[in-house]
Amino acid sequence: MKNSYKHIIGVMSGTxxxxxxxxxxxxNNANNYTFEILNATTVSYTNEWKLAxxxxxxxxxxxxxxxxxxxxxxLGGIIQKxxxxxxxxxxxxxxxxxxxxxxxxxxxYTLQIGxxxxxxxxxGIKTICxxxxxxxxxxxxxxxxxxxxxxxxxxxxxxxxxxxxxxxISMNENNQRIAxxxxxxxxxxxxxxxxxxxxxxxxxxxxxxxxxxxxxxNELNSLSFYTNEKPKSLGYEFIVETIFPIINKYKLEIKxxxxxxxxxxxxxxxxxxxxxxxxxxxxxxxxVYNTFLINRLQSYTKTQLVIPSDxxxxxxxxxxxxxxxxxxxxxxxxxxxxxxxxxxxxxxxVVYEF
Numbered sequence: 001m002k003n004s005y006k007h008i009i010g011v012m013s014g015t016x017x018x019x020x021x022x023x024x025x026x027x028n029n030a031n032n033y034t035f036e037i038l039n040a041t042t043v044s045y046t047n048e049w050k051l052a053x054x055x056x057x058x059x060x061x062x063x064x065x066x067x068x069x070x071x072x073x074x075l076g077g078i079i080q081k082x083x084x085x086x087x088x089x090x091x092x093x094x095x096x097x098x099x100x101x102x103x104x105x106x107x108x109y110t111l112q113i114g115x116x117x118x119x120x121x122x123x124g125i126k127t128i129c130x131x132x133x134x135x136x137x138x139x140x141x142x143x144x145x146x147x148x149x150x151x152x153x154x155x156x157x158x159x160x161x162x163x164x165x166x167x168x169i170s171m172n173e174n175n176q177r178i179a180x181x182x183x184x185x186x187x188x189x190x191x192x193x194x195x196x197x198x199x200x201x202x203x204x205x206x207x208x209x210x211x212x213x214x215x216x217x218n219e220l221n222s223l224s225f226y227t228n229e230k231p232k233s234l235g236y237e238f239i240v241e242t243i244f245p246i247i248n249k250y251k252l253e254i255k256x257x258x259x260x261x262x263x264x265x266x267x268x269x270x271x272x273x274x275x276x277x278x279x280x281x282x283x284x285x286x287x288v289y290n291t292f293l294i295n296r297l298q299s300y301t302k303t304q305l306v307i308p309s310d311x312x313x314x315x316x317x318x319x320x321x322x323x324x325x326x327x328x329x330x331x332x333x334x335x336x337x338x339x340x341x342x343x344x345x346x347x348x349x350v351v352y353e354f
Contacts, residue, residue, distance in 0.1 A: 004030035006092040006329065007038075009079060009125075010315075010322030013099040013114075015165030015236060016186035017053060018286050019044040020075070022082050023318035024091075027326050033152040035323070039086045040315045043078050056101045056113065057236055064101070064113075071099060072118030080123050093126040094119055095325025095349075097317075103132075103235030105141045110235075116352035126353035128325040134349075135335045140342030143233035144168045147179035147339045148327070149320030150282075157306065158279040162317070163287025166234050167265065169272055176338040181234040183226070183268040185287050188243055192257050201258055204292025210259030216250050220264045226271075231341035262293050270300035277302040284308065284316040324349065 005028040012021045023040040027033065045053070056067050079094060096119055098112030116127040132142035147170035150160035159171045165187035170179035186200070193201045201207055223242065225232065247257055273281065281303050287293060288307055298305055307313070327334035328349040335348045 004028055006326055007090045008092055008322040008325055009082070009088075009094045010318040010320070010325070011075065011079060011094065011096040012318040012321055013097060014286075014317070015100055016190055016286060017045055017050050017165075018042070018186075020078060021315055021318040022079065023315040023322065024082075024086065024088055025319055025322045027323055029326075029330075033323070035153055035319060037311050037315055037319060039082075039088070040311060040318070041082060042314060043082075049074070053099055053101075056099075057240070068113040068115075069118065071114030072116075073122065075114045076119040076122030079119060083123065091125055093128055093325060093329060093353075094123065095321045095328075096127060096129045097131065097321050098129055100235070102237070103143065103233065104237055105136050105143075105233060108136060110136055110142045116350060120352040120354070124354070126351065128328050128349045128351050130350040131321070131324055131328075131334070131348050134346060135340050135342050138342040138344065138346060140335070140337065140340030141180075141231045141233040142340065144170070144179050144181060144339065145324060145335065145348075146170065146317060146320045147177050148334055148336060149316075149323045150179070151177045151336075153320070153323065154282055156280075157282040159273055159281040159303070161269065161281055161283045163283060163285040163290075163293070164317070167269055167285075167287070168233075169269070170339070171273075177336055178230060179339045180230045180232050182272055183265055184234065184239055184243055185265050185293075186285075187236070187239055188247075188261055189258060189290075191239075191244075192247075192254050192261075196254055200286075201290065204258075204262060204290040206255050207258035207262045207290075208292045210253065210255030210257070212263050213250060213252055213256055213260045216247065216252070216257075216260050217264055219246055220261070221267060226268060231339060233340075262290070262296055265293060266296035266300055269297055273301060273303055275301045275303060277304065280304045280306050282306050282308060284313050286314075288313050 102111040115129040136142040333345040
């Protein structure tokens with residue numbers, strides 16, 4: 001008989017290149033799903049890795065294959081170091097998201113590099129990865145995948161919002177879970193603040209000092225993606241092909257770009273929820289620390305914005321990928337057609353073990 005609980009290492013790398021989140025968690029499904037985050041850390045990328053992953057979008061063939069292998073070896077090494085430093089003895093498996101290079105469901109492909117074989121070879125531990133490809137093969141968006149975790153682990157909230165490289169939201173609607181990407185966030189803000197030799201705009205202080213360019217704001221808000229039918233998801237392609245060209249043609253100061261884009265993000269998120277003081281929205285992801293963004297969002301909605309503990313803010317996605325691995329390991333569905341638009345609910349992920 002299988003245990004009702006499993007010890008799992010969840011691994012997540014986001015598009016904003018903040019670093020690799022690693023969480024050692026215990027998940028129990030004896031009576032509903034509960035969790036404990038036992039140890040967690042974020043491994044920051046070196047400048048070399050940041051550049052390599054950013055440039056991965058432009059690589060072809062052999063170079064991209066090598067980056068995939070190198071990144072897998074890198075992941076295996078830092079996971080093993082995490083295990084050693086925390087003297088972790090009990091691990092059922094590792095659940096790794098990998099790092100997204102391409103995501104274009106409209107053209108039937110997605111790519112997360114640095115996946116399982118290398119991690120398994122280095123750690124000697126079963127690894128579950130590649131959670132998105134099967135969903136796209138079934139006609140889905142391959143994203144977002146976190147909503148199953150919102151439904152099973154954070155059901156007390158009316159909305160679950162993640163502010164990472166992109167913002168995405170999940171909620172119950174007509175007795176089923178729905179979710180979708182809303183708009184870019186940190187992947188754009190961090191790009192422009194990098195020209196000031198900064199990794200991010202701490203607390204949104206620079207954005208707060210700028211002025212809104214209404215013409216740019218209106219153009220961003222009028223993008224067709226925001227009125228597209230759900231399900232829908234975003235990838236780096238949207239940033240390169242659409243967002244950057246629009247912003248760059250205005251030739252604004254960095255502070256004004258940040259100020260305008262923060263307003264854009266706040267407006268787009270607020271449009272996707274009911275302004276209701278009786279409802280609660282859980283917010284996680286690095287964007288939570290952009291105080292100015294949170295304040296601008298609150299100015300557009302009466303919904304209670306709930307900021308959880310730092311552990312949940314920083315490691316919720318790593319936790320949820322551990323849950324996705326748990327469900328895959330149990331042969332249970334971890335991708336919902338109501339979320340991704342796939343032809344059916346399914347159990348996604350590829351398992352590597354000796």
